[in-house]
Amino acid sequence: MNNLFFIGFMGSGKSAVCGRLHELTGMEVIEMDASIVDSERMSINDIFATKGEQYFRDLETKLLSQISEESRKAVSCGGGAILRPENVELMKKSGKIILLSATPETIYNRVKDTNDRPLLNGNMNIPYISELMQARQPRYTAAADITIDVNGKSLDEICKEILETVGM
Numbered sequence: 001m002n003n004l005f006f007i008g009f010m011g012s013g014k015s016a017v018c019g020r021l022h023e024l025t026g027m028e029v030i031e032m033d034a035s036i037v038d039s040e041r042m043s044i045n046d047i048f049a050t051k052g053e054q055y056f057r058d059l060e061t062k063l064l065s066q067i068s069e070e071s072r073k074a075v076s077c078g079g080g081a082i083l084r085p086e087n088v089e090l091m092k093k094s095g096k097i098i099l100l101s102a103t104p105e106t107i108y109n110r111v112k113d114t115n116d117r118p119l120l121n122g123n124m125n126i127p128y129i130s131e132l133m134q135a136r137q138p139r140y141t142a143a144a145d146i147t148i149d150v151n152g153k154s155l156d157e158i159c160k161e162i163l164e165t166v167g168m
Contacts (some may be wrong), residue, residue: 003095
């Protein structure tokens, strides 16, 4: 169904790439975390605190199920969306899973001046980012249909490579 699902570490460019693909192709952008926040009318932190992680993961699966029935969506996936095999199956059924790959140094340079990354608060350094990335990498790699190296590339270069790779 030609949906594109973007996975990768925070700061890898998922939201920026989806936004640029919208401009280039007209694909509708879906930010999974933002969609869940809007539908639940509470922050992800509040969902976890009041209803639990399982409830949040169920919301992700429900959203992916809805998206898999549609087409021409550029989806910025939350970090945990690939933790459930059924989520990966839903994504693969309706499109391609694209891993945006960046070095810890690239991630650090992109996120160092922000404070909206709770996982990094108090740990805004390359060794910590590297450790987190290494822990997640096997899951990302296993889920990905395509891996795009974003290091040292402009947004347009990244999007051109994606569109050429998926044949759009």
